[in-house]
Amino acid sequence: MSDAQFAGMKLLGLTGGIGMGKSACAQLLRARGVPMVDTDDLARTVVEPGQRALAEIRAAFGAQMIDKEGQLNRGELARSVFSDPAARKRLESILHPRIRELWLAQAKQWQTQGLPLGVVVIPLLFETGAEAELDATVCVACSETTQRQRLSARGWSAEQIGQRIRAQWPIEQKLAKSDYVIWTEAGLDVHADQLDRILRAIKARGAAGQSQRVGAISVKKMGSKR
Numbered sequence: 361m362s363d364a365q366f367a368g369m370k371l372l373g374l375t376g377g378i379g380m381g382k383s384a385c386a387q388l389l390r391a392r393g394v395p396m397v398d399t400d401d402l403a404r405t406v407v408e409p410g411q412r413a414l415a416e417i418r419a420a421f422g423a424q425m426i427d428k429e430g431q432l433n434r435g436e437l438a439r440s441v442f443s444d445p446a447a448r449k450r451l452e453s454i455l456h457p458r459i460r461e462l463w464l465a466q467a468k469q470w471q472t473q474g475l476p477l478g479v480v481v482i483p484l485l486f487e488t489g490a491e492a493e494l495d496a497t498v499c500v501a502c503s504e505t506t507q508r509q510r511l512s513a514r515g516w517s518a519e520q521i522g523q524r525i526r527a528q529w530p531i532e533q534k535l536a537k538s539d540y541v542i543w544t545e546a547g548l549d550v551h552a553d554q555l556d557r558i559l560r561a562i563k564a565r566g567a568a569g570q571s572q573r574v575g576a577i578s579v580k581k582m583g584s585k586r
Contacts, residue, residue: 375485376500379510381544442523499538
């Protein structure tokens with residue numbers, strides 16, 4: 361992605377630890393009419409029956425990863441890769457390049473439509489080096505206690521929670537690299553207020569913005585990182 365291709369449009373990356381509020385933030389963005397693509401949705405698209413990635417997963421991890429209907433056996437795959445870092449890396453090498461290709465294509469489409477802002481939700485944003493393709497990043501975060509409570513409410517065991525948390529960077533590392541931070545301990549109204557202030561800051565500052573503090577949100581320089 362070049363500056364010439366995306367001049368005039370800002371591409372924002374949304375990330376955060378698992379269970380920390382990315383989905384809620386995505387819903388708030390949709391409600392505000394902000395164009396958005398979620399890489400979790402793209403990850404499901406690239407493993408649909410007939411897709412090359414599904415065949416590669418079968419070859420790499422075994423026929424048991426495909427169910428009787430020809431669909432990916434997500435539970436079996438999760439049990440395999442989250443207990444084995446090497447297996448997880450192998451899966452990521454199959455999925456991540458394809459997923460990136462899709463969201464970059466979506467971003468180019470937004471640019472051709474003349475849209476001023478687009479958002480890509482990327483759970484493993486920094487882990488995959490995706491920030492190089494983005495103008496700025498937003499990290500949603502909460503305390504580890506709250507994170508574990510939210511994941512437990514999904515019915516996950518302590519072992520499953522630990523595996524998924526270890527599969528991502530520590531939240532402190534994500535926060536340190538992000539341009540904007542939303543703290544999600546409080547209710548959705550507080551979350552929404554933080555998001556609105558970030559969107560206003562982006563609109564007001566644009567690419568020439570200066571570092572500033574907006575309440576509890578750390579707002580760093582809004583400039584192109586490409």
